[in-house]
Amino acid sequence: MKKKLIATLYLLIGAALLCAGCMNSNATSPPAAEIEDNIKLSNMIAHFIDVGQADATLLEFSDGTDSYTMLIDTGNWNATDVVSYLHDEKIKSIDIIAITHPHADHIGQLDKIIDAFNVHEVWMNGQSAESDVFLRALDAIEVNGVDYYEPEVGEVFDVGPLEITILHPSSLTGSTNNNSLSMRMTYGDVAFLFTGDAEVQAERDMLTSGANLNADILHVGHHGSNTSTTEDFLNAVNPEIAIYSAGNENQYEHPHEEVVTRLQAHQVLLYGTNTHGTVRVETDGATYSVQTNKDGTIPRDSPDATTAEGSCININEATDADIQQIVHIGAERVALLIKGRPYKSLDDLKRIHGIGPARINDIKEQNIACIGG
Template structure:
């Protein structure tokens, strides 16, 4: 499968790095190392999907957007037949969008979900697929530790669930030899701080930026704790959310990390032998701030909703409780939000309603 990946990305750019000790410029991938772990940050548009292949094992973290088949198609092209663990970090349709199809078309041993329920058809289809296939189901919690081959998985979050779907994303640190990877789904700044306060060692060479590079994630404190050498975000080109946000890119770059994004670099592959790593992109490009920024009130977290002037914590929780909304004007159904507030919200050109 590695040969397939290398052929696909032959025209891409490569950077080989050893932790704290970069490989000499001009040294080839073959001379640098013989990779035994390949991590594919798959370009699935405005969504998330990451495939890890190592020592005959395969782990999938999230499964793309429900409106596309990009995750499924990529797995087939890569020659994947079986998946040991398929993780849905949270029930949003841009993270578990193709998970039901994957469970149906591939041999999936185990599915991990945080346990927060959703009424969406996408989520219900996943539960039905798990039941129909007989796939094992597990809800990981902070402090859980698993060994899959030579891979160690430390679950960082959540410790428990309260119904906050985005914020309580399954967050993990994956260790392969001397190389660590951190994934946090759509967990926010508050949840990142709880991970820090737990006392867990969060340091990792590779950080997958939370919430597609949104400013609701990736605090300065979290960046300091992880201290990544490479940061990767997953976002669709010209997405309507403005991902990645400028302040996140600035903070990551100022920390000294190299930044890559699926919107400009396409699928991004990290290869490692457990001591050094390569970053391989399908195309060159420099991550820049997203445009057309929009906060979708039907999927936004409480933190995101509070970025809309006039929406405080109480209103944000009511929006989440009463959604989906068909139009911004429907916000006047919430007690305390009148027509004047709705008009003020509309004038900001920040809130939107999308499927």
């Protein structure tokens, strides 16, 4: 039976709860913390797919016997790499495809995907385009009987255990990029933020709306262009991880240097598909880990702490690549380590979730981490 995607507004939820309380005033329930402790989520994998100078992100998760698949943007029009990736991942059906805006590097393979997979529903922002790519996408939606929906700002959707809040746009303007559908997604306690190609004005609109923009993982707007990821917006999001999608040696020179520098100044661990290939974030709703197809580092301003033989990895200054040489410090913990700087001693690493006395002893015995040179 086809899974229904339920859009739930907080106002309606509150009214229902109040009504339930009136019907049975003697009913009792366990504390919220106890309920949360009893809920264990299965792992969700977010695939930030390497599609060159385009965007496509695949989300896979489950809830009991129900499995869910969501795709955010569909790569470039002149390629089939998203279709191939979905086949390689053994995807059979897709619950939602959310198109952030109708540019050909975001809506590009939608028609091919609809023709190749069982797609239940397509979301768009309501903006039309005269391009052949857009028209082919609409034809594919109609011919295949795919449900179509234009989500509105403030709507909250529960797709299994994934909660999706629509942040933007409240109305369409003359700027296709600034009309990008923007969403905050929470899986347990871990939050993701997707803004398509939203630029300065869209970021301002989201800031002034008062919506919660805080997220652990930021999908960097507009492929890392300097038209996006403003200082105020970055302050509000306050991410630990940032991921951009860009082509190798692309003509736009994405990501722009000032955006990389801005992210570095906030001690955000940065990944890019042009450097790392496809980036996968896996989370159980409490913690997350990052895996990449290719090794590589985004340069940081901080000095490389591993220089001559006998020198150590200064945890207050080293790059993320160097820090990951330390035992028990993987991609997830390196972001937390960098965010927690400065440290007065190695024992201070206990501030990092998952690092206890035994692991600190392992780090000391490895004898490559230090405070200062």
